[in-house]
Amino acid sequence: GESVGLHLPTLSVQEGDNSIINCAYSNSASDYFIWYKQESGKGPQFIIDIRSNMDKRQGQRVTVLLNKTVKHLSLQIAATQPGDSAVYFCAENPPSNMLTFGGGTRLMVKP
Amino acid sequence: DVKVTQSSRYLVKRTGEKVFLECVQDMDHENMFWYRQDPGLGLRLIYFSYDVKMKEKGDIPEGYSVSREKKERFSLILESASTNQTSMYLCASRSGQSSYEQYFGPGTRLTVT
Numbered sequence: 376g377e378s379v380g381l382h383l384p385t386l387s388v389q390e391g392d393n394s395i396i397n398c399a400y401s402n403s404a405s406d407y408f409i410w411y412k413q414e415s416g417k418g419p420q421f422i423i424d425i426r427s428n429m430d431k432r433q434g435q436r437v438t439v440l441l442n443k444t445v446k447h448l449s450l451q452i453a454a455t456q457p458g459d460s461a462v463y464f465c466a467e468n469p470p471s472n473m474l475t476f477g478g479g480t481r482l483m484v485k486p
Numbered sequence: 487d488v489k490v491t492q493s494s495r496y497l498v499k500r501t502g503e504k505v506f507l508e509c510v511q512d513m514d515h516e517n518m519f520w521y522r523q524d525p526g527l528g529l530r531l532i533y534f535s536y537d538v539k540m541k542e543k544g545d546i547p548e549g550y551s552v553s554r555e556k557k558e559r560f561s562l563i564l565e566s567a568s569t570n571q572t573s574m575y576l577c578a579s580r581s582g583q584s585s586y587e588q589y590f591g592p593g594t595r596l597t598v599t
Contacts, residue, residue: 418590478528
């Protein structure tokens with residue numbers, strides 16, 4: 376079946392640096408993408424989304440980039456803080472309208 | 487804010503027991519979902535429901551059933567729990583009206599011994 380994958384299972388960054396988390400999606404007809412953050416012991420929380428008619432969207436300290444040519448999604452976190460430590464995963468919305476989730480990347484922020 | 491609650495954060499059951507996991511959302515959402523989350527496998531859809539009394543199988547429905555008698559409540563049932571059903575179970579809801587974002591509950595970590 377269709378799948379969404381992540382290149383790096385664990386990313387370790389220094390506090391204050393920028394983080395980039397990558398995601399490869401598989402369905403070229405997907406029209407919507409979401410990044411979720413999941414802290415230890417909690418359910419996933421929405422961070423930012425982007426529609427397929429855009430290639431960039433910015434939020435507060437976060438930016439999502441979409442490259443439809445290579446079916447790649449990335450999440451950039453500026454000035455990474457200890458509170459950003461979590462598992463991040465992407466999701467795509469294919470024509471079935473059932474979100475398909477990636478496996479997740481663990482972000483570890485070193486003080 | 488949307489709130490999705492799950493009846494238990496941690497649950498330990500014995501093999502063969504019948505297990506009920508309850509999920510309640512307070513935003514009048516039409517769609518509700520049950521996932522299980524396992525290391526390295528991500529979120530896998532067990533069952534979903536578009537509306538009251540409606541249910542559809544997801545990717546891994548075997549060994550599970552669901553019930554949606556009221557719009558706000560979606561229950562996941564393990565008829566006879568097995569050790570391979572030890573997992574984190576996540577419930578989510580979605581408005582269902584041109585909205586793709588799903589709102590998740592805190593999860594129930596189920597251990598079957």
